[in-house]
Amino acid sequence: MSNAVESNAVEIYELEKTYEGGTRALKGIELAIAEGDFFALLGPNGAGKSTTIGILCSLVNKTAGSVRVFGHDLDRDRAWVKAQIGVVPQEFNFNQFEPVEEVVINQGGFYGMTRKAAKKRAHELLKQLGLYDKREGMARALSGGMKRRLMIARALVHDPRMLILDEPTAGVDIELRRGMWDFLTQINKQGTTIILTTHYLEEAEALCRNIAIINEGRIVEHNSMRNLLAKLSQETFVLYAREPVESLPEMPVVGSRLIDDETIEVDLNRDQELTGVFDVLRGHGIVIERMKNKTSRLEELFLRLVQDDDAAINAEERS
Amino acid sequence: MSIRSQSDAFDHQGPGEKAVGLTPRGAWNAFLMLLTREILRFGRIWVQTVLPPMIMTALYFVVFGHLIGPRIGEIDGVPYIQYLVPGLILMSVITQSYANSVSSFFGAKFARHVEELLVSPMPNWLIIVGYVAGGVARGLTVGAAVTIVALLFAELSVHSVLNLFGVALMTSILFALGGLINAVYATHFDHISIVPTFVLTPLTYLGGVFYSINMLSEFWQQASLYNPILYIINGFRYAMLGISDVPIWSTYAILAVGILIAYFYLLRLFNKGIGLRG
Numbered sequence: 001m002s003n004a005v006e007s008n009a010v011e012i013y014e015l016e017k018t019y020e021g022g023t024r025a026l027k028g029i030e031l032a033i034a035e036g037d038f039f040a041l042l043g044p045n046g047a048g049k050s051t052t053i054g055i056l057c058s059l060v061n062k063t064a065g066s067v068r069v070f071g072h073d074l075d076r077d078r079a080w081v082k083a084q085i086g087v088v089p090q091e092f093n094f095n096q097f098e099p100v101e102e103v104v105i106n107q108g109g110f111y112g113m114t115r116k117a118a119k120k121r122a123h124e125l126l127k128q129l130g131l132y133d134k135r136e137g138m139a140r141a142l143s144g145g146m147k148r149r150l151m152i153a154r155a156l157v158h159d160p161r162m163l164i165l166d167e168p169t170a171g172v173d174i175e176l177r178r179g180m181w182d183f184l185t186q187i188n189k190q191g192t193t194i195i196l197t198t199h200y201l202e203e204a205e206a207l208c209r210n211i212a213i214i215n216e217g218r219i220v221e222h223n224s225m226r227n228l229l230a231k232l233s234q235e236t237f238v239l240y241a242r243e244p245v246e247s248l249p250e251m252p253v254v255g256s257r258l259i260d261d262e263t264i265e266v267d268l269n270r271d272q273e274l275t276g277v278f279d280v281l282r283g284h285g286i287v288i289e290r291m292k293n294k295t296s297r298l299e300e301l302f303l304r305l306v307q308d309d310d311a312a313i314n315a316e317e318r319s
Numbered sequence: 320m321s322i323r324s325q326s327d328a329f330d331h332q333g334p335g336e337k338a339v340g341l342t343p344r345g346a347w348n349a350f351l352m353l354l355t356r357e358i359l360r361f362g363r364i365w366v367q368t369v370l371p372p373m374i375m376t377a378l379y380f381v382v383f384g385h386l387i388g389p390r391i392g393e394i395d396g397v398p399y400i401q402y403l404v405p406g407l408i409l410m411s412v413i414t415q416s417y418a419n420s421v422s423s424f425f426g427a428k429f430a431r432h433v434e435e436l437l438v439s440p441m442p443n444w445l446i447i448v449g450y451v452a453g454g455v456a457r458g459l460t461v462g463a464a465v466t467i468v469a470l471l472f473a474e475l476s477v478h479s480v481l482n483l484f485g486v487a488l489m490t491s492i493l494f495a496l497g498g499l500i501n502a503v504y505a506t507h508f509d510h511i512s513i514v515p516t517f518v519l520t521p522l523t524y525l526g527g528v529f530y531s532i533n534m535l536s537e538f539w540q541q542a543s544l545y546n547p548i549l550y551i552i553n554g555f556r557y558a559m560l561g562i563s564d565v566p567i568w569s570t571y572a573i574l575a576v577g578i579l580i581a582y583f584y585l586l587r588l589f590n591k592g593i594g595l596r597g
């Protein structure tokens with residue numbers, strides 16, 4: 001990381017966006033994303049995620065500030081910057097009346113590839129994304145999850161250095177989502193910088209190394225996922241007993257509850273271990289069959305940060 | 320990474336070096352892809368795009384040429400049905416070039432796949448040129464189809480091949496640009512038919528498709544000279560029949576000036592992102 005500045009995939013300074021009609025979507029954003037990173041941009045509805053991405057890929061004109069991509073200023077070298085990026089937008093934006101493979105091949109052409117090269121690459125990607133059998137049908141006839149994968153194939157046709165995905169797994173079922181995660185992880189391993197926005201906090205947790213949280217057009221947290229998670233003290237686990245439990249024994253935890261007669265919830269501090277819980281329960285003849293982590297810790301953090309930020313904004317407005 | 324470095328479509332130079340989006344080769348590939356997509360689009364829906372003007376032209380020939388024509392006799396020494404041919408062909412070229420770019424580009428805006436172009440390294444001028452080429456392809460395809468229909472009713476005569484193609488090509492370029500401007504401003508499907516209905520059709524009908532302005536009173540002759548489409552249709556009639564109400568140079572002057580103004584105006588709209596970027 002000695003050449004950290006040069007190798008940044010994205011550097012955003014004091015970025016502002018006011019839409020026609022007066023909505024201030026971005027109020028001075030600062031962001032740096034390293035090359036090769038897997039980066040999450042998180043935030044509630046209307047926070048400014050899609051606006052930020054729109055500016056990065058030249059679909060939205062910024063109002064103020066500057067953006068550098070792989071060391072190139074967006075305003076100065078826009079065409080070059082565009083060639084480095086592949087984008088999967090939040091909403092479907094391909095021609096629904098075109099055959100599936102044509103959607104991908106055309107995009108390759110717009111990035112300067114010959115039809116032959118674009119077709120070869122399109123077929124590879126459609127195979128990898130499980131759409132090869134559908135390639136000759138109309139894009140309209142794909143299911144929602146397939147349409148999303150089609151947009152991923154389209155974004156990758158020119159082998160971009162950076163892939164930007166705006167809520168790529170919205171409306172995608174769990175199994176396919178996992179498949180998509182594996183796919184993206186693999187691409188990231190091959191060196192492609194990935195930025196994604198998501199509402200599924202577990203998704204950011206599972207995939208991303210670094211994260212920024214945006215709220216009302218401001219970055220409220222910009223950190224590594226590890227540091228962020230370390231900030232959190234408490235976790236809640238749900239335990240499922242094999243047989244009905246009458247009452248809960250004292251356990252070495254922060255809190256515990258009986259949800260129904262076979263379901264127990266326990267809250268643990270980071271220094272407390274689940275083994276302690278199991279030992280006590282076994283001592284009382286309670287056998288745990290299954291368990292799961294209940295809170296997404298990120299969710300908890302997210303709520304806290306956003307609330308703090310809202311409070312700060314309110315205080316600012318009052319003064 | 321390996322695939323990337325093999326690609327010669329765009330360069331991946333590091334900071335400090337000259338950074339371009341598309342190489343000339345890449346730009347050519349992008350142009351071809353956009354043109355092919357446009358041709359496939361109107362080809363897929365040929366029943367809506369190519370067939371109707373053929374049927375309409377046939378009807379014009381039957382009604383005006385065969386039924387009414389013999390009562391009119393000759394205009395400028397040419398039988399009326401023959402006189403109609405150039406105007407009807409060019410009318411199709413005008414409406415079809417315009418229709419192609421306005422509906423295709425507005426459709427792309429509406430369904431948002433225009434974003435495929437906006438995120439790509441294609442410069443704005445190249446996007447314009449690609450769409451215009453699509454409009455020209457449709458205008459000339461339909462023009463050729465209508466010419467075949469005309470052959471069923473009248474003899475085809477060509478006075479000057481060069482002017483024939485010159486005027487047809489420049490006309491389709493001009494109206495494809497016009498359709499594109501219309502599409503940039505349009506925010507609703509209704510907006511794509513306003514100009515064709517209220518501007519293009521009246522100007523074409525009054526632009527000498529069906530008559531020579533010598534048949535009009537002095538006042539209307541003078542008024543007609545303010546209609547640019549008059550010059551275009553007469554230029555094309557000159558190319559086919561060797562007769563015209565206006566000198567051929569004025570046809571080219573109108574076309575050339577129109578194309579330049581429309582192109583640079585459109586480029587400005589694209590560069591500002593009007594109707595395209597939030």
Ligand SMILES: Nc1ncnc2c1ncn2[C@@H]1O[C@H](COP(=O)(O)OP(=O)(O)OP(=O)(O)O)[C@@H](O)[C@H]1O
Binds near residue numbers: 023046
């Ligand atoms: N084209 C537009 N015109 C006017 N206002 C807009 C436009 N696009 C977005 N906005 C406004 O800008 C703000 C930020 O929107 P943005 O789409 O960036 O949010 P987001 O974080 O992507 O939200 P979501 O999670 O719902 O997708 C919102 O208040 C939104 O209403």
Ligand SMILES: [Mg+2]
Binds near residue numbers: 049051090166
């Ligand atoms: Mg969004």
